[in-house]
Amino acid sequence: MATTSETEVGTAPKGGGKADGTGSWGFRQWGLLISVCAAFFLDALDNIMVGIAVPPIQADLGMSTGSVQWVVSSYVLGFGGFLLLGGRMADLIGRRRVFLVGVAIFAVGSLAGGVTDEGIVVIAARFVMGVGAAFTAPAGLSIIITNFPEGPQRNRAVGIYTACGAVGYSTGVIVGGALTEISWRWTFLLPVVVALVAFLGAVALVPRDSTADRGGATFDVAGAITVTAAMLLLVYSIVAAPEEGWTAPITLVTFLAAVVLLAAFVAIERRAAQPLLRLGLLRNRALVGASLVAAAILGTYMSFQFIGGLYLQSLRDWSPMEMALAFLPVGLLIMTIAPQAGKLIARFGVHWMIFAGFVAYTASYLLFLRIDESSSYWWVILPSVVLIGIAFPFSFPAANVQATTGVAEEEQGLAAGVLQTGYQVGAAVVLAIVTATMSVGHHEVESDATLSSYHSGLWVITGISVVTLLLTLVAAVRASARRREAGTTAQR
Known part of the structure; x- marks a missing residue:
């Protein structure tokens, strides 16, 4: 995961704002950022809400266990399958246009899922929503990258972008639980309203792409x-x-x-x-390294959340709302720290920020291995939750900055697509490995066997986190050595 050079985060902005990134932005800049962040918020919110709504969907539509799991999986399939295409289309036909199309597709899919009485239509609607997200995710990130100058301003914008995702994840459990109490259909219908807000905001505030912004006319x-x-x-x-x-x-x-x-x-x-993909882009070690980091971030965290949800709800008999409150500190901490990520990246560099994030991830997973049938929330669960809330705003914005820095503007959408592919495929791969590990030799229903399966999965998560921690340490040390060498050369 080493990169060819340390990301330059301390350079002066190309326009507007102070060099430290704390200068005020105008209405259009804030409006653009909020519109793009609304789509990221929507993706996070929807994923959590629908996850909570799965049991009522199954009961109401008479779906089997094997079929209802595709309500979640079909979204991942559409998202992961179309990300590279979505990123390249943003470069070729315009980021704003692809972003608007993606939001519209997401809204149509969400509306269809909320009004149908057929399970197969719900699954198809979730696939369509995943395709929409596959267009908005790379287009949205590349809109930020190309509208905020490299350095403190961009780092600050990416930090706010991260915080909005955290708001979606943290409120999604609570909002999803409350809406599901009324009807699972509202977990599909509410995102339509949010998508409409993001669409109208982008129409008004995201600038049109000039011909020079596009990578070419052929496809x-x-x-x-x-x-x-x-x-x-x-x-x-x-x-x-x-x-x-x-x-x-x-x-x-x-x-x-x-x-x-x-x-x-x-x-x-x-x-x-x-x-569609210039293969030379994959020789960009910063982009490839950031994508592998992204896979480890979301893969380990989603697996941790999966095991945590099973532990609290299945073994401890906690309600969905109790689980939501248990994980709420994650979102609150991300909301607090993420807006400061730009300053932290400027001071310490992306490599050390990612390393610090995986120190916190690894410590969190190790602490959670202490769970038993009567673990205290305050002394066992909360410390792990707090560390995740610290790790995510350290690592996520830094990985995004690392992946897109130094990439030509006409390939920013594609680079964002490669990075997002890392996140989504990493989540799918790690979760699949973890669930397979949990099922090996643990077919009994007794609580001891169930707890043992959770521990097996947590050891896999911890192992992946430790490996990533060591690789990111090597990358950070090498980056620091290059900076010292560059400084010595400059002094000569």
Whole structure:
């Protein structure tokens, strides 16, 4: 995860605001940021709300356990499958246009899911919502990157962007619980309103893309088809493997097909005059390293939250609202720290911020391994929750800044798509590994066996976090050495 050079975060802004990034922004800058952040808030809010609504959806629509899990998984499938395509389309036809299309697709899917009486339509609607998010996520981040100058202003904007996601995650559990008490349909219908606000705000405040902002007029159709099909099959094989079996024919065939399609995509991109993904971009060690960090961040955290939810609700018999309040400090801490992320990155650099984040992640997961059948919330659970709330605003904004710094403006959308692919595929892969580990040798229903399965999954999460911690330490030390060497050379 080492990078070729330390991100330059202390340079003076190219326009507006003080060099420390604390200068005031105008109405249009704030409005643009809020509009883009609303889409990120919506993605986080929706994911949490629908997760809580799954049991009522199953009961109301008469869905089997095997089918209802696709209410969650189909969203991941659409999101992960179309991210690279969404990022490149933002570069080719305009970030604003793709962002607006993505928000509109998300709203239509959410509305369809809220009014249907058919389980298959709910699953299809969630897939459509995932596709919409696959367009808004890279387009939204690239809008921020290209409208806020590299340095403190951009770091500050990314920190606020992170905080808005945290608000979605932290309020989603509570809002989802409250809405589900009325009807699960409101967990689909409320996002339509938020999407409308984000759409109208973007129409009014996000500047139109000039011709110079676009990467070219041609579109690599063959590359788009092969990489989208490959990502869909890859995410599907990962999501379905715990239920189908890792060595089941369907798992092996879909995984092999994904590999073949990815190989075909690479061959196509080598010959294409206007490739969907310029393969040279993957030689950008900062982008690749940040994407691997992103995979570890969301993969370990989502798995931790999954086990934490099972532990509190299934083993301890806590209500969804009690669980929401238990995890609320995560969101509150992110909301408090994330707006200061720009200053912290400027002072310590992205590598040391990511390393510090994984120190906190690892400590959190190790502390949570102490859970038993009667663990105290204040002495066992809360310390882990607090450390997650510190780790996320340290690592998430820094990874976003690292991934997009130094990338040409005409490839910012694609770089954001690569980074978001890291987040989504990482979440799918790690969660699949964790759930498979939890099921091995733990088929009994007794509480001791259940607790043992939680510990097995937590050890996998902790192991991934430790490996990432060591790799990010190496990257931080090397980056510091390069800065010292550059400073010595400059003095000469």
